[in-house]
Amino acid sequence: MLIYHKLIVVVALFLAIAAAPRAEGQLLGQPASPEQVVLDATNVLGQSVGMESGIPQRMLADAQGIAIVPHMVRGAFVVGLQHGRGVLLVRDAAGNWQPPNMIQISGGSIGYQIGVQSTDLILVFRTPQSVANLLKRTIKIGVDASAAAGPVGRQASASTDLPMQAEILSYSRARGAFVGVSIDGSSISLDPAAQAAYYQPNGMVPASAVQLVQAVTAYSSGAVAMAAAPPGVVAAPGAPSEIEATRQQLDAASRQLSAVLSDDWKRYLALPPEVYMPNFVPNAQAIQQAIARYEDVSRRPEYAALASRVEFQETLRNLWRLGELQQAAGTALNLPPPPSGAVAQ
Numbered sequence: 001m002l003i004y005h006k007l008i009v010v011v012a013l014f015l016a017i018a019a020a021p022r023a024e025g026q027l028l029g030q031p032a033s034p035e036q037v038v039l040d041a042t043n044v045l046g047q048s049v050g051m052e053s054g055i056p057q058r059m060l061a062d063a064q065g066i067a068i069v070p071h072m073v074r075g076a077f078v079v080g081l082q083h084g085r086g087v088l089l090v091r092d093a094a095g096n097w098q099p100p101n102m103i104q105i106s107g108g109s110i111g112y113q114i115g116v117q118s119t120d121l122i123l124v125f126r127t128p129q130s131v132a133n134l135l136k137r138t139i140k141i142g143v144d145a146s147a148a149a150g151p152v153g154r155q156a157s158a159s160t161d162l163p164m165q166a167e168i169l170s171y172s173r174a175r176g177a178f179v180g181v182s183i184d185g186s187s188i189s190l191d192p193a194a195q196a197a198y199y200q201p202n203g204m205v206p207a208s209a210v211q212l213v214q215a216v217t218a219y220s221s222g223a224v225a226m227a228a229a230p231p232g233v234v235a236a237p238g239a240p241s242e243i244e245a246t247r248q249q250l251d252a253a254s255r256q257l258s259a260v261l262s263d264d265w266k267r268y269l270a271l272p273p274e275v276y277m278p279n280f281v282p283n284a285q286a287i288q289q290a291i292a293r294y295e296d297v298s299r300r301p302e303y304a305a306l307a308s309r310v311e312f313q314e315t316l317r318n319l320w321r322l323g324e325l326q327q328a329a330g331t332a333l334n335l336p337p338p339p340s341g342a343v344a345q
Helices: 002-019 021-027 034-049 057-061 128-136 161-165 192-198 207-221 242-258 263-268 284-299 301-307 310-331
Strands: 065-090 101-125 147-149 168-174 177-180 187-190
Touching: 034 065, 034 101, 034 168, 034 192, 034 207, 057 207, 065 128, 065 207, 101 128, 101 192, 128 187, 147 177, 242 310, 284 301, 284 310, 301 310
Parallel strands: 147 168
Antiparallel strands: 065 101, 101 168, 101 187, 168 177
């Protein structure tokens, strides 16, 4: 009997692969590259909110984390199978969205069903605890975290008891539109191998991650009009401030320096992730710590070959400038306009 059940599973796998060529790579352990997963996730997010029957913006506004799994393979022939790789974005203590973590999701079911399909999945994490649990270990939906099919449509009500009590709201694409879907029994975990492969050189935030963070920030804040937002496109910001212009110069100089460094030196001279994210302000304390490391290198004669390079000097110069601008911004008084009718003496 056991052998019989194993044969059924094998047959199910081969039939699913034969029925869906795109599923073959994922079922055989040859998924899309992490870079492609992030690009696809950005498009999926844009499509999920850029439609009348999409995910309500207020669901994203209240989210503590958002998981996006493009092209998740779901197949069944007596034994149900599903697997996908995607990204998880979480907020920091200040509520800002951070660069994506790579994740994978898998699950199965038993039933009289047949067929295979590829679907896009979005999970909205509504509590800090559900996010914290996933960052620490594999979680099983329905056991470690409660989930419910999420409401759809701009005017959809989220007042029912089930969605309000659920820690995770789940959505899946069906016939071009996003609908609430049950994912009980699925397991979700971080994907360290994909994470390491994506963030290379070490410490650098790829441009695709920056675009995804911008998209999540814009959509969750309502900064992009839902009806007019093309998939994965964020409204262009205005003229950069002096801090933003300096951040851009620091970003460029740091990337040029990284290109000539070994992995150990890339780790030691790594800058805060926000340095590589447009319109994000790096933590002032983190910038000062980076300055201290760079200055220490510049003072040591054994590292003169590195400290004399133009890329190193340009990076340190922009670190100094950014630190000065942050200090000035922190000491400036943030006052409203003077009283109307006031006359200068």
